[in-house]
Amino acid sequence: MSAPQVKGWCPGAFRPMMSGDGLVVRVRPPLGEVSADQATGLADLAERHGSGVIEATARANLQLRGVTEAAYPALMRDLRALALLGDADSEARRNLVLDPFHAPGTQLIARGLLGGLSSDEFSALPGKFGFVIDPGTPRRLAGISGDIRIEGAAEGMILRADGCASGRLVADAEEAVALALDLARWFLSSGGVGVDGRGRMARHLDSGHALPDALTGDVKPTAVAPEPQPGPQGTGVCVAAGFGQFTADALRTLAVCGDVIRVTPYRMLYLPTVRILPDHPDLILDPQDPLRRVQACTGMPGCPQATVTTRDLARRLAPRIPEGHHWHVSGCAKGCAYPRGADLTVVGRNGAFDLVKQGTPWDDPIRRGLSPSEIDTEIRP
Template sequence: MSAPQVKGWCPGAFRPMMSGDGLVVRVRPPLGAISAAQATGLADLAERHGSGVVETTARANLQLRGVSEVAYPALMQDLRALGLLGDADSEARRNLVLDPFRAPGTEEIARGLLEGLSRSEFSGLPGKFGFVIDPGTPRRLAGISGDIRIEGAAGGMILRADGSATGRRLRDSEEAVTQALDLARWFLNSGGVGADGRGRMARHLMGGRGLLPSGLCGDVAPAEPVPAPAPGPRDGGLCAAAAFGQFSAAALRTLAEAGGPIRVTPYRMLYLPDVMIQPDHPDLILDPQDPLRRVQACTGAPGCPQASVTTRDLARRLARRIPDGQIWHISGCAKGCAFPRNADLTLVGRDGAFDLVKQGTPWDDPIRRGLSPLEIDKQIRP
């Protein structure tokens, strides 16, 4: 089996990615939120043009799968009618992850960045280059990938380049926007983007390939992080999850009927800031102790052409034996798209079987190779 192909870019609405079950069309909601009407509309589009589910991603986006090339033009028209499409250029640069619980300054900073990033000088930023807006204390997005980070710290906010342990103190939201754009400009001008169009901040800084100018670095440590939130009531609203981050059209309509805006989180959950009641739908996970919260699994075969194994059926079978507090990861290949970080136990698809990694990532060396699903069911225990 050949090595998994790293695309170097993420699917978008204007640049969908072909997968084993059709096109993957990703929607980047402005300011990371959709209205109840837009949620209902997306549910309708998922059934009309796709596989019937709306997926949440680790970049706080939404995506539809299983879209045929024939249906794609009509889907784009319908997304535009819902107010979820800008132009292709601005959509590609809308790579912001916002604190879903909206610490003060979050949306103000996001609006400023979106306006600044629309300038042509930033058109060369790589497709995966992103900004994390996490200005509160404690930090809620510490585990979320991002190249330029605006984070809470003792006494205020800091700007921190990913790969640096500390950052530069910021006076206010306006300076946060200005300095973040200056850091993006420096990244472009200092050779952060390779000939292939790829580039990430941490890699650029590693080994001294890029040396941050004094005005863009500092010695202020970010605030302590907090664990990712669980489903259920939170901050006056409600966090709703679904198995593997896939919300059925019916479940999404149920959330829309609960009222108010819906914020897309990077935890593969949706947050309803104005809802305290618990919507009733069997596909929704509202219990923080639900066993499916302990397992991560990608699409797997046949939906993903890079996977040689099915993943989610196995994940469902294993979920109830996962100890409290542990995370297990079932990955169709070594890319680890669903959970690109350490898990207590990881099963990685290779040539139709699974390799077993403990306390590691899908690309780490396994302790066992070539396990069949039957062997896993019989032998894998906490």
């Protein structure tokens, strides 16, 4: 099977993506969090202008689906009124993922980067070029893609270019911001961006471009924390929803409970000042919930590239997934919902399903062309 095709840009509020069920409008919450009022407002907008669902994405953004072209201008107006939109240029560059548990320095670094990146000198950075702010020990965001990484290390905090195994120590948040911006400048000036406007740090380094001494080091990042699960975490509580889709009603419920809601890259929300949440049919607080063991992308009809429906099959398979295992139902070989290996991956192709064991959606399958009922037979509990 061939590798997935990758677009060089991510859909944003100013550059929505047309999907099979309407526009996908992605909101990048400033500093990775929304206030209770903003969350309630988003829930209202999802119902008024979209499908009524708010999706938490793997880059800690929130997106509305099913927005018609006619409703789009009003949605943008309403998002601006909620203070959830910047200007188009800086919005595109605001590709930051923050440690949702806010290890010391996280917010300071994020504010510094947001300020620096608003300068026009960074306007040529590719849409997918991102920053990861993960200064704690152990690291929380090791599995999250990012070209410039500020990470925890046994000796303190490091700046690391993606593609390098180690980085250089930085004294504090201020130096981390200054050097991260220097690294972005070097990427631009050394030809990291291709004529098509795309470019990633690891690929740039791989092609033989050597970092300046001031931006390299031999300090390894610290160990990696296990991925957080729903339930109490740190000072607050993590809450999930099936396939990262929060209904408007569920989001309103959360907004009543906490004054701040952080968006995590684990397709969960984190309420840092709340320990207990009320039961809600659309919210998952139990780490053992079977839906936590399966990922599924939008599939048909929402995604034009899909030839199969996905989430109905994933819901059906979920109770059969052994504890500790992870399965993935992907509408095609691109693997948007979980672009990495799973214990079992079910991949849509030409209206049927292929099965991949211990691999990614683009790996060679062990079975091809199965119908949903043949999948049931193939996958016995």
